[in-house]
Amino acid sequence: MDDVLTGLLRPKSVAIVGASTTPGKIGHTVVKNLIESGYQGGIYPINPSADEILGLKVYKSVLDIPEPVDAAAITVPAKFVLDVAKECGEKGVKGLIVITSGFSEVGETEMEQELVAIAHQYGMRVLGPNVVGTLSNSDNLNASFAPFLPLDGSASLVSQSGALLIAIDAITYTRRIGFDKLVSIGNMSDVNFADMVGWLDEDENTKCISFYIEGLKEGRRFIDESLKVSKPIVVLKAGVSEHGAAAAASHTGSLAGAQKVYGAAFKQAGVIEATDLSDLFDCTLALSLEPPMKGENLLIITNGGGVGVLATDSAEKYGVPLNFAPESVQAELKKHMPSFGSAKNPVDLTGMAGNDWYHDSTKFAFAHDWVDGLVVLYCETAMTNPMEIAKSIHKAITDTGITHKPVTVSFVGGERSDEAMQWLVENGIPAYNAPDLAVRAMGALREYARLEAMKAEPIQNDHKVDRDTAREIIAKVRKDGRTGMTEIESKKIFNAYGLPTVRTELATNEEEAVSMAEEIGFPVVLKIVSPDILHKSDAGGVKVNIKDEAGVREAYKTILENAKNYKADADIHGLVIQEMAPWATETIIGSVNDPTFGATVMFGLGGIFVEVLKDVTFRVAPISEKEAAAMLDEIRGAPILDGTRGESPRDKKALASVLAKYAFMITDLADEVAESDANPVLVYEEGQGVKVVDARIILKKK
Ligand code: ACO
Numbered sequence: 281m282d283d284v285l286t287g288l289l290r291p292k293s294v295a296i297v298g299a300s301t302t303p304g305k306i307g308h309t310v311v312k313n314l315i316e317s318g319y320q321g322g323i324y325p326i327n328p329s330a331d332e333i334l335g336l337k338v339y340k341s342v343l344d345i346p347e348p349v350d351a352a353a354i355t356v357p358a359k360f361v362l363d364v365a366k367e368c369g370e371k372g373v374k375g376l377i378v379i380t381s382g383f384s385e386v387g388e389t390e391m392e393q394e395l396v397a398i399a400h401q402y403g404m405r406v407l408g409p410n411v412v413g414t415l416s417n418s419d420n421l422n423a424s425f426a427p428f429l430p431l432d433g434s435a436s437l438v439s440q441s442g443a444l445l446i447a448i449d450a451i452t453y454t455r456r457i458g459f460d461k462l463v464s465i466g467n468m469s470d471v472n473f474a475d476m477v478g479w480l481d482e483d484e485n486t487k488c489i490s491f492y493i494e495g496l497k498e499g500r501r502f503i504d505e506s507l508k509v510s511k512p513i514v515v516l517k518a519g520v521s522e523h524g525a526a527a528a529a530s531h532t533g534s535l536a537g538a539q540k541v542y543g544a545a546f547k548q549a550g551v552i553e554a555t556d557l558s559d560l561f562d563c564t565l566a567l568s569l570e571p572p573m574k575g576e577n578l579l580i581i582t583n584g585g586g587v588g589v590l591a592t593d594s595a596e597k598y599g600v601p602l603n604f605a606p607e608s609v610q611a612e613l614k615k616h617m618p619s620f621g622s623a624k625n626p627v628d629l630t631g632m633a634g635n636d637w638y639h640d641s642t643k644f645a646f647a648h649d650w651v652d653g654l655v656v657l658y659c660e661t662a663m664t665n666p667m668e669i670a671k672s673i674h675k676a677i678t679d680t681g682i683t684h685k686p687v688t689v690s691f692v693g694g695e696r697s698d699e700a701m702q703w704l705v706e707n708g709i710p711a712y713n714a715p716d717l718a719v720r721a722m723g724a725l726r727e728y729a730r731l732e733a734m735k736a737e738p739i740q741n742d743h744k745v746d747r748d749t750a751r752e753i754i755a756k757v758r759k760d761g762r763t764g765m766t767e768i769e770s771k772k773i774f775n776a777y778g779l780p781t782v783r784t785e786l787a788t789n790e791e792e793a794v795s796m797a798e799e800i801g802f803p804v805v806l807k808i809v810s811p812d813i814l815h816k817s818d819a820g821g822v823k824v825n826i827k828d829e830a831g832v833r834e835a836y837k838t839i840l841e842n843a844k845n846y847k848a849d850a851d852i853h854g855l856v857i858q859e860m861a862p863w864a865t866e867t868i869i870g871s872v873n874d875p876t877f878g879a880t881v882m883f884g885l886g887g888i889f890v891e892v893l894k895d896v897t898f899r900v901a902p903i904s905e906k907e908a909a910a911m912l913d914e915i916r917g918a919p920i921l922d923g924t925r926g927e928s929p930r931d932k933k934a935l936a937s938v939l940a941k942y943a944f945m946i947t948d949l950a951d952e953v954a955e956s957d958a959n960p961v962l963v964y965e966e967g968q969g970v971k972v973v974d975a976r977i978i979l980k981k982k
Contacts, residue, residue: 281482284405285475288375289463290419291350292321295342295373297364298355298380299325299333306379307355309425310413311336317415317422317429322347342371351375353413353423358382358391361409365395369402377423378409384467385410392469399470411466412442415449418460418485426462433458434487435568438465438476440494441518444557448492456702457565460485474501481509488568490560491515499545499876503900506549507735512567512728513551516560517542535882535896541874544898548907550731552724559720566710566721570686572729575652577603578722579645580626583633584659587692587715588626591657594716598723600653602626609650616641631661635672642676646687653686653725655718660693666700674707686725690718737904743944746776754952754979763954763979766809767816768856770975774958777945779938781972782861788854790836796857797832805858806835808843812850814976819846825860832857861971865920865930866960869939869972871901871946871953873980879950881943883908885917886960893917901943901950908939921963930963934970954980 294314300307311333314323324345325333332338339345342352342364352368354361358380368376376399383392392409399406407414413424417432426445431452437459439445445464452459461483465471473496480489493515496502506513519538546553552567554560578600582588595602602625605613610623616637622628627645629637638656646654656673660666670691677687689704689711691697701711712718750773757765765773771781783800786809787793797804808821816822820842823835836855843850866886874880877900884896895916899907912921912932923929938961946953958972 282475282479284374284403285471285479287350288377288405288407288471289414289461289479290416290421291375291423293324293347293349293351294319294321294421294423295324295326295339295345295349295352295368296355297326297342297352297368298360299327299330299338300355301327301330301333305355306425308333310353310355310379310423313422313424313426313428318420319422320420322349324349342367342373345371349373351377351423353377353379355379358388358409362391362394362398365398365404369398369404372402373404375405375407377407377411377413378466379411379413379425380408381410383409384469392467396470406470407463408466409469410442412445412464414464415462416460416485424462424464430462431456431458433460433568434485435459435490435564436461436463436480436483436486436488437490437492437564438463438473438480439492440465440468441492442466444492451561455561456705457561459490468497472497472502474498474505477502477505477509477513481511487511488564489513490564492560493517494519496542496876499874500878500900503545503549503877506551509550512572513549514554514560514563514567514724515546515551516554516557517546535870535884535890535894538874538876540898541872541877541880541900544880545877545900547731548900548903550735552727552731562712562717562721563724565705566686566688566724567728569705569708569710570688570725571684572732573600573653573686573722573726574684574729576600577605577650577652578655578726579605579651579653580655580657580719581629581638581641581645582626582657582659582715583629583631583638583661584657584692585628587657587659587690588628591655591690591715591719592626594719595723598720598726600719600723600726605650609645609648612644613641616644626657631659632663634664635668638669639672639676642673643679646677646682646685647680651685653722654688655715655722656687656689657715657718658689658691658693658697660691660697666691666693666696667703670700670704670711674704674709677709686722688712688718688721688725690715734907734910737906739902739904740940741902741944743778743941745778745945745948747948749773750776750949754949757979758982760811762811763981764811764814765977765979766811766853767807767975768809768853770956770977771972773949773977774945774972774975777948778941779945779958779972780970781975783859784856785858786854787836787857790833793836793855793857794829794832797826798829800857800859803827803860804832805860806832806839807856807858808839809853809856810843810847810850811853812847813843819843821846861962861973864962864964867935867963867970868896868957868959869942869961870955870957870959871942872955873950873953874900879943879946879953881939881946883911883939884915885920889917890959899943901947903940903943905936905940908936908943911939912936928965931966931968931970932963933966935961935963938970952979954978
């Protein structure tokens, strides 16, 4: 475990620099909170003009403290912070909790950088600036100006928003969802989410890691660190701005938005994404109390048809669709319900269900090998006591002794149901007040198991590539002062990375065009090659299905004429003569260089699917072939690749392999390539492979 970070987040002693004698001031509140939270470590208030605060001796400077100091909470105005940081460094403080605002969030970026430089010079880490502070139940530590320690629990939450952290602190009591640590991460000048992932993974009191994120720093490192973690991570990402999209030069660039790339990155990192604050709590509760759901079979037990139907709909929505249990399981469950009950899935014990039926059916179902996850629903009835039902469910689960599969519960009713649910949560079973929430929680546990399985997939990084050729082509384009590469240049780079393109040759005069067409074999396609004409069809720069020599000659002349009419001073490199590939299912592969995550690959179905429906999916590159295969399956049009309406299945294996190679290429060339498209990529029948028909690479501006 990182000792310095531990000193910052679980300090054995804390100095409060800027401790104030005036109640209500932040510097006073932090001292008061440390005392009231029962913190057993040293508390050292620092103030040059006070002697005592809340019964504690006040020092003029950290340098006067006779004992070692792990963390310093800084509550002096911004203009004093750098000097204070230097003194803390000299004192040998491990970490600075910089509560003070007025740094990069208001444009004072240089001062913030200087703060980090000073800290690093002394081997210190900085939390913030602009933070509320840090709280830890297991250390009785409230080194913040949040009012109290959160309800105790086994999750830990890190929030980029300080105000939200304070709100969450209070919500933990109303929602009865406990946290061990709450950490305000503020401007993330130094300690960021990537640091917190690894540290919380090693923290013995944290079972589930929850993040409220507005924007990541070091996106790729966040993914890499998260992949190493053995605990569930759930994030709520705020902000829906589609940055960069407007300025994009490629098709892919216009489709990539921050939110989509973040979503992809979280999936890759094995992180579960919550939809809103409530969902963050719900998922955190389930993930901190229950193991992942490792198989597909979810069984739902209910005493009401209505909640059963609602839960069934949700099961489909949250990726845990219901299957019927085997006959033998149904036969046993039938014993715990009246004749008019149903042992199908959901298992409807009916409104007559009492404590025993709940207990016996829950116990049998949870212990049965067929069941991978169990959701128990209850509607409050006049004949039953919710607390007794809760205790029956709890006893049934503990009686099985099983801890490797999950259960979630929903009680729908009034106050008595609320109390029963609270009791369940306090006794280790996640319970929710609506059936869809219990199913959503199970969906998160299933997703966690799926993401865990995907984490183990190795990424191939030893593809055979001709780097020299690729770099030579890029160097030539740079020498020309261009960033847009022509189709033929782009395809040569694709080929250097083993991507299959249709045969394409450059002709600089009509005679060359004819002889190349004859060599390639008719029919052929002729296209203009000019860095000044990126949208070739719009310029009349494309002729397809040319069947003979006369056709080549005519097309050659017409295209040149059209190009000149389109842009009189266009720099024309010639025309490409291209094999006319037999048509097949059109897909698109592309890339962008995301400001947070770097090289990012996109896949979608081509033609109208991409133009109108924007049916595409993203991943941060590089990716494993299995991850590539998952991308093919997650677009809405996925069934088209599997063969619909009598069509034979497409060569998904070859497509996934090309997608993984493409992701490797853009990672390898990430220092140069800004955006790229392979569009269309034709996908033939199984075993027949894929071919890239058109290619475009746009280099970074340097
Ligand atoms: N060493 C020690 N103490 C010092 C020093 C020093 N070098 N310089 C000043 N002090 C003392 C002051 O004398 C004062 O103590 P006193 O009240 O006994 O006289 C104390 O430090 C505080 O200084 P003030 O000048 O009174 O500053 P004030 O308390 O008004 O504000 C603060 C300081 C809170 C750091 C303010 O500048 C600030 O940044 N506020 C925003 C903090 C915040 O909200 N952070 C989280 C953002 S997230 C969210 O929005 C919830």
